[in-house]
Amino acid sequence: xxxxxxxxxxxxxxxxxxxxxxxxxxxxxxxxxxxxxxxxxxxxxxxxxxxxxxxxxxxxxxxxxxxxxxxxxxxxxxxxxxxxxxxxxxxxxxxxxxxxxxxxxxxxxxxxxxxxxxxxxxxxxxxxxxxxxxxxxxxxxxxxxxxxxxxxxxxxxxxxxxxxxxxxxxxxxxxxxxxxxxxxxxxxxxxxxxxxxxxxxxxxxxxx
Amino acid sequence: xxxxxxxxxxxxxxxxxxxxxxxxxxxxxxxxxxxxxxxxxxxxxxxxxxxxxxxxxxxxxxxxxxxxxxxxxxxxxxxxxxxxxxxxxxxxxxxxxxxxxxxxxxxxxxxxxxxxxxxxxxxxxxxxxxxxxxxxxxxxxxxxxxxxxxxxxxxxxxxxxxxxxxxxxxxxxxxxxxxxxxxxxxxxxxxxxxxxxxxxxxxxxxxx
DNA sequence: ACCTGAACACCGTTCAAGT
DNA sequence: ACCTGAACACCGTTCAAGT
Numbered sequence: 001x002x003x004x005x006x007x008x009x010x011x012x013x014x015x016x017x018x019x020x021x022x023x024x025x026x027x028x029x030x031x032x033x034x035x036x037x038x039x040x041x042x043x044x045x046x047x048x049x050x051x052x053x054x055x056x057x058x059x060x061x062x063x064x065x066x067x068x069x070x071x072x073x074x075x076x077x078x079x080x081x082x083x084x085x086x087x088x089x090x091x092x093x094x095x096x097x098x099x100x101x102x103x104x105x106x107x108x109x110x111x112x113x114x115x116x117x118x119x120x121x122x123x124x125x126x127x128x129x130x131x132x133x134x135x136x137x138x139x140x141x142x143x144x145x146x147x148x149x150x151x152x153x154x155x156x157x158x159x160x161x162x163x164x165x166x167x168x169x170x171x172x173x174x175x176x177x178x179x180x181x182x183x184x185x186x187x188x189x190x191x192x193x194x195x196x197x198x199x200x201x202x203x204x205x206x207x208x
Numbered sequence: 209x210x211x212x213x214x215x216x217x218x219x220x221x222x223x224x225x226x227x228x229x230x231x232x233x234x235x236x237x238x239x240x241x242x243x244x245x246x247x248x249x250x251x252x253x254x255x256x257x258x259x260x261x262x263x264x265x266x267x268x269x270x271x272x273x274x275x276x277x278x279x280x281x282x283x284x285x286x287x288x289x290x291x292x293x294x295x296x297x298x299x300x301x302x303x304x305x306x307x308x309x310x311x312x313x314x315x316x317x318x319x320x321x322x323x324x325x326x327x328x329x330x331x332x333x334x335x336x337x338x339x340x341x342x343x344x345x346x347x348x349x350x351x352x353x354x355x356x357x358x359x360x361x362x363x364x365x366x367x368x369x370x371x372x373x374x375x376x377x378x379x380x381x382x383x384x385x386x387x388x389x390x391x392x393x394x395x396x397x398x399x400x401x402x403x404x405x406x407x408x409x410x411x412x413x414x415x416x
Numbered sequence: 417a418c419c420t421g422a423a424c425a426c427c428g429t430t431c432a433a434g435t
Numbered sequence: 436a437c438c439t440g441a442a443c444a445c446c447g448t449t450c451a452a453g454t
Contacts, residue, residue, distance in 0.1 A: 051439050
């Protein structure tokens with residue numbers, strides 16, 4: 001979408017229908033094929049066929065653009081997580097948590113550059129990008145809700161739910177970034193099973 | 209050490225005793241006060257009082273320098289881990305693993321920029337920096353050795369030792385990077401207890 | 417051997433100006 | 436409103452040259 005470059009031959013207008021979205025699309029497209037750190041504002045503007053200065057009409061700076069890219073990433077991760085959860089019985093807490101975890105790790109491995117932007121250090125100033133909080137909170141709440149339900153159903157040990165949720169999050173995020181950094185090498189087709197094996201150890205630890 | 213800059217006033221020689229080490233020292237110094245991504249070769253050369261081009265006599269490129277910085281980081285982390293382990297009875301597997309984990313997370317939180325270079329994505333090309341492997345392997349082996357001993361002593365569950373070690377690693381690395389990215393906010397003085405709480409859940413999962 | 421001057425091809429960001 | 440030309444202050448890296 002929003003491809004109207006044509007290498008300067010027949011460009012009809014300088015006004016994009018939606019330059020903001022075009023830049024975000026270009027970023028996602030670039031992240032699918034290049035590394036996260038080699039993506040530049042100027043390169044994105046070039047892809048869209050616009051002077052790089054135009055980006056500043058829509059984003060305060062590069063990090064603001066990346067924050068939106070991260071937000072979109074978390075949103076599609078959330079969708080995947082929710083879809084996975086629907087495949088289990090309401091009271092199968094362990095199965096649901098295992099599926100969430102597996103979906104998380106697989107998402108990271110399928111979108112490595114995007115995931116690096118999402119978990120990257122650029123976006124760590126607290127409050128700098130408030131648009132990022134709602135989706136992060138929503139994702140966290142999905143897991144914490146599951147943990148609470150599991151405790152009520154006496155399937156999980158009645159520990160502090162926040163800490164238990166953070167423990168699960170640390171496990172999947174940790175495994176994801178070890179895999180992306182190739183510190184742990186797992187063939188693609190074995191990753192789901194590997195993630196299950198790792199996560200099951202944590203699930204065992206928090207089980208009732 | 210190796211401070212002989214003097215803003216160009218009385219520099220006696222262009223020949224450093226050891227420019228290589230001076231650049232590494234400057235990098236560590238810079239990482240103590242600045243963010244990981246804002247550190248540049250040119251800035252390091254400036255700090256040392258040398259043309260930036262001189263760095264290429266000692267490092268093939270910027271990433272090669274960062275790889276050595278990462279290596280030094282892992283080496284001091286390893287020293288800390290070994291020191292912590294010595295504080296426990298030989299057969300107190302859980303206590304030893306908990307101490308290792310705590311030392312890891314505290315190291316990351318005390319040296320955030322350094323830890324980001326260590327775990328950063330720049331160094332993920334497998335085989336690009338072979339000097340990094342030995343210390344990483346050594347660190348991994350310390351934990352895996354502890355896991356094996358724990359299984360033999362029937363304190364840990366007889367699961368696949370590599371996967372168990374990776375699970376522990378994922379937990380501490382995941383928690384560390386969530387804390388650094390401020391996705392999880394824990395006051396400094398409560399971090400050790402928080403790390404224990406998270407790691408204990410995993411330790412419970414792998415216990416016999 | 418070790419270091420530098422000058423240059424190349426990039427960055428992110430800002431100003432004043434164009435339609 | 437939306438976009439650009441020109442410029443600023445940076446990058447990493449390379450070449451040919453200096454001691």
